[in-house]
Amino acid sequence: MIAVDGGPQQVKGGAVGVRSIARERSLDICDSDAVLTAEDAANFLKLSPRTLEKWRSEGAGPPVLRMGRRIAYARRDLVRWLAEQEARGRKESSVRDELEVTCRPYFKDRTRQHVDIHLTHPLDPAQPVRRRIVAPVGMDAVAATEWGRAEAFKLYRELCREPAKVDNVERKEGESPKHPNHNTVKTLAEFWPQFLAGHVAELKHSSKLNYESAWALHIREVLGPIRLDEIDEKLLSRLRKRMRQELNLSYSYTRQICESVSVALRYAQSEGELPKGHDLPELTWAKQRKPKVEVYSREGLERFIAVAKNEEERALHLLLTDGALRIGECAGLMWKDISLSEHTMEVTRCVSRGVLQDTAKGEDGVVPLSPRLVEALRGYRPRGDFVFVPDGEYSPHSFPRERREYVLEGTLGMRVRRAQGLARLAVYGPHRIRHSVLTLLARMGVSPYALQALARHARMATTMKYYIHLNQGELAAQAVAALADPDAFGNAKATRGNTPEFTLLT
Template identity: 25%
Template sequence: MGRRRGKGAGTTYYHKGSKRWCAELSVGFDHHGKPLRVRSYHKTRREAEAWLAEQAALYHKGLLADPSKLTVGEWAEQWLERKSREIRPNTLDAYRRELGYALPALGHLPLQKVTPSHVRALLDDLAKRYSYRTVRWVRQKLHVLFEEALNLEIIHRNPVAPVKLKAARGQGQSKAARSLEVHEAAALLAALDSHKDRRTALALRLMLNMGLRVGECLGLKWQDINLEEGTLTVRRTYSHGRESDPKTPSSVRTLPIPYSTLERLKQYRDWWQERLKEPPPPGMWVFPGNDPARPLEYNAPGRALRRIVERLGIPTLRVHDLRHSYGSHMLANGAPLELVAERLGHANATITLSIYRHVLEHERKGWVVDLETLLTQPRAKA
C-alpha cells in the first residue's frame, strides 16, 4: 500500500498533457479517505515552486481553506481579490455587482457541492425579476468563477457549463447603435448652441464631432486642450466618481479639433475666464460639476440629450450613438478605416470593422464595375 502524503506536504512535477509545471499541495483527506489536494499549473518550475511555497505557508498558518469546506462566497472573494490586480476599478465594480445577484442564493453553499440544478434555479428566479441581459451577465460571471476553480482542480466540473439561457421572444437582442441622419445631426448641433447648460452642451458636441466616449469627455482637464494648435489629448477617463486610465493604451490619443468646435471651445474658455476672473487653471476639469473638485455627474449628458431630442422630435438617441454617428459619417465620407480606428481609440482596425461593417457594405454597393462595358468602350489613342 502506498505511503500517504501528509497534510501540508507538496510536490512539483512536469505535466506532459498540459506541457506545464504542476504544483500540488495535499491538504488532508475526505471522510472516504480520498486525498484532498489543490493544484496549479505554471510555465516554469520556479513559478510552480514559488506558488507551492506560498500555499504551504498559508496552510500551516491556518489561512488556506480546506477545498471541501470552501464556500462559493469565500471563493468569489478570493477570485475578486486576484482580479483587482488585473482589471480596471470600474470593471471590478461590475464583476462585484453581477456576482452580487447570485451570492445571496449560492454564497453559503460549499463550492464542491454546487450542482447545475442550483444554478438553474438561481437563473430562473432572477429571470422573473431582471432583464435577460442582466441574467446573462450573471451566468457569464458565474461560469468564469467556477471555471477557475475547475482549472485549479478544486472542483471536478463546472456546474454552470450545462445550464443554458434562452431568451424569451423579444428579449436578448441588444439595442443596435444608430447613426444620426445628416439633417438630425444639423438640428442637434443647432440646439446645443442654445442649450442653457454650456457644460453639457459642449460635452455632447465633443462626443458627436470628435467621437469621444462619455468618460473620456468628462475626464478632460484644461491642460489636455491646446487651443492654439487646435488639438485635444485624451489622457484619462472619469466614471461614477472615479478617475482612471483610458480603456486601452490606444485610447490615449491626440485629436485635431474641428474648426467649428474649436471656436466654441475658445468661447467656452472665455466664459470661464469671466466667471473666475482669470484663465481656467490647467488642472481644472473642463466640465466641472456642482462640486468643482469633480466633473459633471456621469449620466448628466445623457439626461440632457434625451430632453433635447424629445423637443426636436428626433427618435430616441443614446449618448453612445453620438460617437457611433461620428464613426459612421467618417467612413461614409471616405475616411480610411485605419484613420477612423485611430480617431476612435480602437485597439485595432478589426474592432472598427466589426462595428461599422454595415456602413462599409453600403459603400461597397456603390462600386459596381461592368467589365463588359469597359471592354467595349473605345480606347483613347496615345
C-alpha cells in the first residue's frame, strides 16, 4: 500500500524471501566471478572440498555445473542454496517474512525519494540489517520502491560474499555477532585526527578552520570520550541542548556543529570504523522563521559608490556592486585575472582569514565588467600583482609563514563599513551589498539563471533561499496582474480543437 499524501510510503511484499527476490532479480551470469571452481565454492561455503565431493556423489548439496570432466558451481546457485538451507533450519525465510521498503520524500531534496530497507542478515539471523539510501533523480514512490527491492537483493548478495565478517567487524570464536568486540571501535576523540586527515584536509581553508574550532570548543567536551557506535540521537541532543540553552548560541551555528558530527560518523562508516548496517543518528530540527533582511535601495548603492575618495576605493565599490563579488574575492583578485579589452574578469581565488586560496569563495567563473567598472580599473594601476595592496605592497606568497595571519579581507571590510557610514547607509558590512544587488536585479525581473551565473552559486536553491529577499507583496501583485490579463488562460483567437477549453466559475 502506497500513501500519496507526502507522508511515509510503505510497500510490503508479503512473504518475500531470497528465493522470490532471486527469481525477480537473478545474478548476471556474465559476471567475472559468477562461476566458481569446486575449491572456490568450498571456500565460499566455508566447507572442505571433500564435503562437496561427498555431497556430489550422494546427489546432495548445491546444484553442480558439469563441463566435460570439470566440476563448477554458479555463485547464484550457491546463494539460493544457502537461503534454502537457512529457511529449512529456521522454518522461515532468511529475509524477514515481510520485506519492508519504506519510501518518503528526501528532506534535503523533496523531488527525490528516501528509501529505507529492512532485511535479516543471511548468515546471522539474529542480526537485522537496515539500509537508508536516496533513490536516483526522477523516480516517484512506486519506482523508488522497486529500485529499493533490487538494492535489497544486491545487499543480500554482498553479505553472502564475505561470510567470515559481519558488517566489516571480525568475529572471534564464541562471540555474539550482534555485539562485536568493543575494543575494536574507536572513540570520537581517537577517530577525529583520521577524519581531519582523510576528509577535512580536502576542503577549503575556511571549512578546515570551522571543523577545528567546532571540535575544540564544543564537540570534544561532550562527545570526545564516546565510542563511535554509541553516539546516538540522545547524545547529539545533549550537545544541542548545551549549545542552545547553556551557551545561548544561535540556531544555525548549533545545527552546523551537530552536522559536523554527522559528517564525521558517515565518514567513519565509509572507512569501516562503523558497521555498514549501523543506524547513524539523525536529529529532528524545528523549522525556523527566516529573519527579514533589509537591503539597500538603488539610490543608496549609488551613494555608496559616490563616496569613494580615490580610484582604488571606486574600483573596490564597483567590484562589490557591479561585479557582485565577495570581499574575500576582491582581496584575492589579481591583474592577470582581468581583461579590460574583453570587459571580463575571472574569479578563481579568494583570501579567507588571512590565507590565499586557489579557489573562489563560491564557484569559479567569468564575470562581465560594466563600462564604469572598466573605466575605474583603467584609472587605477598600483604596482604589484594584486589589485588591492595595503600600504602599496602586498603579496601573500612573499610573507613568511608566521606572518600570514595578516587579514587583507578584514582591512578592505573595515574600509567598506566606513564608506557605508559616509553614504548614510546602515552599516551591515560588505556582504550586504552583494545581497542588495542580487535582490534589486530580481525585482527588475532578471532571470534566476542569470542571477545564479552572476552570483556563481553551485545550486539554484542557494540563489533563491539565501540571497533573493523579495517583497512577497510585490510577487503577489505580479500574480494578480497576470490573472487579470484576458489572455492569461490561453489565446482567445485559437481555433477549436487545438487548445483546451476552460470554463470560468462565477
